[in-house]
Amino acid sequence: MKTAVKSEAKSAGKAAGKAGRAVRAPGGLSVRLDVRALTVVVLLLLAALAASVVLIGTGDFPITAGDVLRTLGGDGNAGQEFIVNELRLPRVLVGLLVGASLGLGGALFQALSRNPLGSPDILGLGQGATAGALVVIVLFSGNAAQVTVGALVGGLATGLAIYLLAWKRGVHGYRLVLVGIGMSAIMTAVNGYLLTKADLVDAARAVVWMTGSLSGRDWAQVWPMLALCAVLVPLVLAHARGLRMMEMGDDVSYALGVRVERVRLLLMLAAVLLTAAATAAAGPVSFVALTAPQLARRLTRSPGPNLLPSLCMGATLLVTADWVSQRVFGADQMPVGVVTGVLGGVYLLWLLVTERRAGRI
């Protein structure tokens, strides 16, 4: 209190601190912009688009970046048009959408559980979706569309089970993570059992699906993913401010007027849907949901859930990983999930070590 006068002059006009600049319009309109986070989003988007163009040009028939852009603009020759628009563009779009969904879903789960380990990979949502898909492949020998539905149902059922088991006067961080780890173990066991029941053809198909792959994805996968993202992303972003408050604990955010349980249920549902849909479209691409939010956070250096940067980071990561897997191992030789798994595994080890050093686990 005594020091207040002294510091007044120094800190006047700096009240906004590091959170960013406020943009105000007459009529009481004011929007808060975190310049650094915005820059990160724009750069990541550019990176994702650049990687997409390169990826479209990669394959058995290489196409230069210039030709890719020309073809996308509707100005290419017939052969290129077929390869770009029918074969490679949908695959890249599925990659972008899956990466974005996983990045956003991961950021939501990590913010809701207040724990960097609270991501869908660790919580067993991927395994749950896999179980759903395996049931369809092994027990019913279903087609691709049915496998997708199976994965979606499996993911949603797992998410619901985790929420109900972790519910004890509200859902809390550690409970959620621990219940999720248990759920993940159960689902892994179920998947193992289903695989041993399968005949050779089904088992091979199941294993490829389980690694997470983008090969052979077409427009039929693009539209549902796009529709889902178009609904869920704005809904999630509209609740981002409440989620930001919830970082400070349930009591503080409730005292500030956030309807904690409602926001949590809604955002968790959105996160489960995003993750399950992404898994249904591309298989359980591992570790993108775990790493994207943390990498985004290190770039923006801002507290808070970093939803939009995580989304862009997820898309960039997945498309880049797909390009690496095609480039290094030849077209469709190596599913993208292997690359993200290797990169993400290294990251997880590093995360565990640093978290341990910081005394958080």
Next chain:
Amino acid sequence: MSAGSSRESLSSGPNNGLNNRRSTVNRLSADNVTLAYDQRVIAEQLSVEIPDNSFTVIVGPNACGKSTLLRALSRMLKPSQGRVLLDGQVIQSMPAKKVARTLGLLPQSSIAPDGITVADLVGRGRYPHQGILRQWSTEDERVVQESMEQTGVAELADRYVDELSGGQRQRVWIAMALAQQTPLLLLDEPTTYLDIQHQIDVLDLCAELHEEQGRTLVAVLHDLNHAARYATHLIALRGGQIIAEGAPNDIVTAELVEEVFGLRCQVIDDPETGTPLVVPAARKAREQVKKDQVTKVAATEAS
């Protein structure tokens, strides 16, 4: 401090509160509430009035339900029976943000997000005044600056909260609650885990907020002497029931302390402020009394 207590003690002196309860309409009150966690009942049929413009302190032994009462008053805990009224309305039925503009709470446990600065954290107190199209007005900026100055953390504005000492951190959290600009402010054990200097520091700050800005403060405190020194209205709880309420000068007696805390003591005038000062009886004196009681009981049983 003690000067401001005369008005409250008139309207709600010790144990005669029931008769006056309906005559004065206070902004915050609990009406016959039963408070329970799951099946564990903490308090039954408890009625409490928080006098407007008071610095009310709730005291009592561990597990007497004081924090639970505060949680109920701040709508963190829904009473299983009865109701909590804020400005004449049932608090649970009011819009969340509207309550948050009237009543602030500083809970015991709060988490400072990783890598957040002081100014950012204090700024989050503005949430109930903001909307998706009104995220950061000049008013927000002014109030945040003012709140930081009142709590003496303005010069720490750009520091990271994790780097601060416990006392500074508590001031930052209080600044955040102030930025909420609520006429009523509830604090759950704001001095716990602080050393004596910072405890007094935080209590001085609370007294200032009460006296100079006319805010109504409700705090749960562990230290009876701090409570007696700073409160204008004291509520003594035991086993989920109000044993006494009123101005500390009127209600804090050796008998009350023994009844509420089960501790034999003397109550003398605080040489600094003239408020009641509780001095626990020496160990030997207390043991003597216990022995006397035992022999007395033995004697009556024998006869």
